[in-house]
Amino acid sequence: MMRRLSCLLSLVLLGGCATQRAETRAEPPPATSAPKPSMVYRFEGIELFGTRKHSREELLAPYLAALPPAGTLLDMEKEGDSFIQALAKGKEQLQARHGFALIRNSVTAYAKDMTLRVTVDVVDLGDEWRLEYAPAPTGSVAEPDGLLAAWTTYLTRMWRLVNAGAISTDDTEPCRAFHCFYGPGHPELMALEAPLLAGVPRHFETLARMAHTDADATKREQAAYLLAYGPSREEVARALVPLMNDPNEAPRNAAMRVLWMLQEKADRPLVPLEKVLRGLHGPLISDRNKAAGLLAVLVAKDASRRVDILREGGQVLLEMATAKQVIERKPALDVLRTLSGKDFGEDVASWRAWVQQTLAPSPNHR
Incomplete structure (x- = not known):
């Protein structure tokens, strides 16, 4: 387990572009002649994405009971196994209480500032189309x-x-x-x-x-x-x-x-835009952050279907924009900035108001 976790923390050096789950296969370890990279990360918290039926606070409660407080320094060489086991325990309790079509724990580590954050992806029963x-x-x-x-x-x-x-x-x-x-x-x-x-x-x-x-x-x-x-x-x-x-x-x-x-x-x-919008509704953070990044550069070439994009993916983009996980938040905000020609920073309330205003029917069509 620890070797896989060590490699997990190396793989997410992809800096804003890659998220790997704890079960990922191992990449080759560093050369023995190279300095061993630090495995001490600051745990910055856990968040949840994907449900339309439950509050995030309700679903994260089993995890928060098992995980260390946000801000804790974790030596993943020594504490990685217990950390992953705590995540697994939270997942088991959540599934037993509510039942989901999918639950996945994804761990993302950032080498630049040595921080670590967890995203729990869920797919509600009734939303199995997201897994098709x-x-x-x-x-x-x-x-x-x-x-x-x-x-x-x-x-x-x-x-x-x-x-x-x-x-x-x-x-x-x-x-x-x-x-x-x-x-x-x-x-x-x-x-x-x-x-x-x-x-x-x-x-x-x-x-x-x-x-x-x-x-x-x-x-x-x-x-x-x-x-x-x-x-x-x-x-x-x-x-x-x-x-x-x-x-x-x-x-x-x-x-x-x-x-x-x-x-x-x-x-x-x-x-094709339709393929990208389908990716935005994918079940995992690795689906939607790549799809959002791809969407941002796609609409930079052609934003003519802005209304279609917001109707199909606006709510997902707004939910992503609330994330503390930068690999989720940044590409979503990039899409909204490109589509709008505006910049409300990370003020999600202003972005939500812009989306609603853009989708509102014009007076001539009421």
Whole structure:
């Protein structure tokens, strides 16, 4: 458990873009020659998202009874197991009391200020449509030209460089694909990236088939990141959009993350708005924060469907805007600022009033 949790805290270095649950698989540990990163985080609290039937205070009560107070310093190397067990206990009690179609505890840690926050995602009974995705693929696609292994080697080295302080999580340039993680200009990473730059365009269709049809969700996720090295922005978008409906959160998260960066630098919309709005209603924080980030850059290219966006996603965006979790709050506010041309900061009451005013029927149509 502790190894998985340690890797969890490394993975969320994706700074505002990634959230991982405690059950996530492990990434390779840092090199033994690198300084061991601190595992002491300040626990900043817990919040809940997704219910239309219960108050947040009511549902968080079992968690608050089991967790340390907000502001507590936690050495996750020593206390991580007990922290995760407390979260699991709160989840069990909540499910026993109310019953939900889904409950998920997501832990997000921020390396920049060494803080940690928890989001509890719930799906009410009656809202099971939020869990409806494409059927699980059943195929098997052989790895082309060792590209999955090359990608794993690249990520392993990248995390070792991050943990050693050799590269920053703010450093994503120069990016030679349509999506990059951290330190892509570091000489060690540039050398490891060479087979990806050469191999992905040759095997693009095979990787797209893997992303769409392979039964292994890890392979689908890896293929999604590799497709970012594809031959054109349009082809990459076409290959990744279907993964927004993947039944597993990891390929969905990877696809929307790549599409977010790809769309940001495009000169026109490349992702169907309906797909993005569906992602906004996804069951997990990793669904809606990527969908909101993608929506923000999409409407920057074309805000002509502002009313449709607010009708379909306005309430979700307003709920996200109330979150203390910055990876949830920031992209939602970015969407509202872009749609409105206004900036009410974090004043959610003013944003709510603007949404209501925008959706109100004009006097001529009453």
